[in-house]
Amino acid sequence: MTDTIAASADASSTPDATTREIIDPATGAVIATVPEEGADGVDAAVAKARAAFEGGPWPALPRSARARLLLRIADAIENDSERLYTLEAHNNGRPITETRAQLSRVPEWFRYNAGLLAAQRLAVLPGDGPYLTYQQRLPLGVCGIITPFNHPLLILARSLSAALANGNTVVVKPSEMTPLTTLALAEILADAGLPDGVLNVVTGGRPAGERLTRHPDVAKITLTGGTEAGRAAALATAARFARVTAELGGKTPVVMFDDVDPGIAAEGAAFAAFVAAGQSCVAGSRFLVQRGIYEPFVDALAARARAIRVGDPSLPETQMGPLISARQRDKVLGLIETGPAEGARIAAGGGVPELSERLRGGYFLEPTVIADATMEMTVAQEEIFGPVAVVIPFDTEADAVAMANENRYGLGAGVWTTDVARAHRVAANIVAGMVWINDHHRLEPSLPWGGVKKSGTGKDAGTESFDDFSWIKSIVVRTAADHVDWYGDADQRRLN
Incomplete structure (x- = not known):
């Protein structure tokens, strides 16, 4: 049976909006319908968010009150967690065990940013003369957040919690394929006491996303998606001098040195490559393996891959679910075929x-x-975004670093070795925004998340993200008892 899910009280809906069917990727069945919003829906949502920012209580709310509400939101998310786990697994096909492990961490981002807000200390700046100079941080205004299909709720929470902590209002455009937990979160926040108009959800495809990035009243865009979408967002925001944070593609190298047991290395590689069915920008996709363990590593990883239980995401024993769509599966199959065609x-x-x-x-x-495989092959250069591990041999440490950096992306990387000095040395020389040593996919609310090169710009999470949702005002106060008469007879030594 198909449910019709409204876009929540704070979501935009226009009279002529069509609807979109939401598909369960495990069965291909329709599980919901949502409004298919376009530019008009975005305009309505931005207008509502702007009104809430300019005339509503949220930006002017005392910092302690905003922090308390964020903590209440975190508790409310935890209390509704089972529904969110089930809904997201049903919507994007990620196994319920993985989904539970990931979404159980969503409240941490609201608590972390509430803590940053409560503990924030603003600068008093040194200067010469009888002056007191201090700073204020103020909210940007309306912020747009565009989220992907693979981790819809976690990626939203990462930016939303920072935006709200700073007093901004927000318009969210989730992936048109996975809007369900975003809509559910909007309801949770409203029930927790978030004022009307502070969070607005627009359900739609590319036209909605393009309008949001170009809207003149949107002060900042945070986008997680493909490189071309990020480039378009960067150009659109630059035209009006708005801010943009873009986490884009990746082709994560994982370097396996021959001092690591190949069986242990294969366990780590399987997690890096196949969690979330490989549909992650930091998924381990290029395994650079030193020749001393190359063959046993390939054998062990192949055995691990064949043993993974693929099936119904709702069952706790399932270890890997489907890809998000038939189109994505066909794309991945096509890329796999290039491997043998090019000699792999x-x-x-x-x-x-x-x-x-x-x-x-x-x-x-x-x-x-x-x-x-070799570094020249398509599978070694293109982001596959599916459960595909490409294994390439190397000889020396210098070779490994050069091969790791031989790609247009620079989001994440991994290094596996028991040599502590080499671990730090290689991590320092790999060009990537994040490097894991003897592990993968680990994240914390305090860890700035983002890459270099064509993997994007700016950071999600951490104090970097928190601060980027505000602007700084410097205030200079003359504290001397006398006055300044520049054009008088007094000897003036400074033009201030």
Whole structure:
């Protein structure tokens, strides 16, 4: 049965809006319908957010009161967590065990940014003469957040909590494929006491996203998506001198040195490559393996890939779910085919698994290991965004660093070694915004998240993100008892 899900009390809806069917990627069945908003819907949402910013209580609310509400929101999310886990797993196909592990951390971002707000200390600046100079931080205004399909709620919470803590109002445009937990979160925040108009959700596709990035009343855009979408957002915001944070593509190198047990290395590689069905910008996708352990590593990783339980995301025993859409699966299959065509070897997977009749309409793909690749191959250069691990041998540390950096992306990287000095040395020389040593995918609210090169600009999370949702005003106060008469007879030594 198909449910019709309204876009919440704070979501925009226009009289002529069409609707979009939301698909369960595990079955191909329609599970909901939502309004398909375009430019008119975005304009209405931005107008509501601007009115809430200019005339509502939120920006002027005492900092302690905003912090308390963010803490109340965190508690409310925890109290409704089982519904959110189930809804997101149903919507984007990520196994319920993975989804529970990820979304259980969402409240941390609201608590972290509430803490930053409560503990924020503003600068008093030194200067010569009888002057007191101090700073204020003020909210930007209306902020737009555009989120992807792969981690819709976590990525939203990362930016939303920082935007709200600073007193901004927000318009969110979730992926048109995975809006359901965003709509549910909007309801949770409203019930927790967030004032009307502070959070607005627009459900729609590219036209809605493009209008949001170009809207003259939007002071900052935070976007997680593809490189072309990020470039378009950067150009649109630059035209009006608005801010932009863009987390974009990745082709994460993971360097495996031969002092690591190949079985242990394969365990780490499987997690890096196949969690979230590889649909993550920091998924381990290029495994650079030193020749001393190359063959046993490939064998161990292939065995791990074949043992992963692919199936129904709602079952706790499932270890990998489907890709988000038929189009994405076809794209990944096409990229896999370039491997053997260019001289690589399929060591595991490479096709569509045989599953139950109920799941045959879903978008499943076998966990795949492509071995004997080289850096020139398509699979070594292109972001695949699916459960595909590409394995490439190397000889020396210098070779590994050069190969890791031989790509247009620079989001994440991994280094596996028992040599502490080498671990730090190699991590320092890899060009990436984040480097994990002997692990992968780890994140904290305090960890600035973002890349370099074509992986984007700016940071999500951490104090960097918190501060970027405000602007600084400097105030200079003359404290001397006398007055200044520049054009009088007194000897003036400074033009101030």
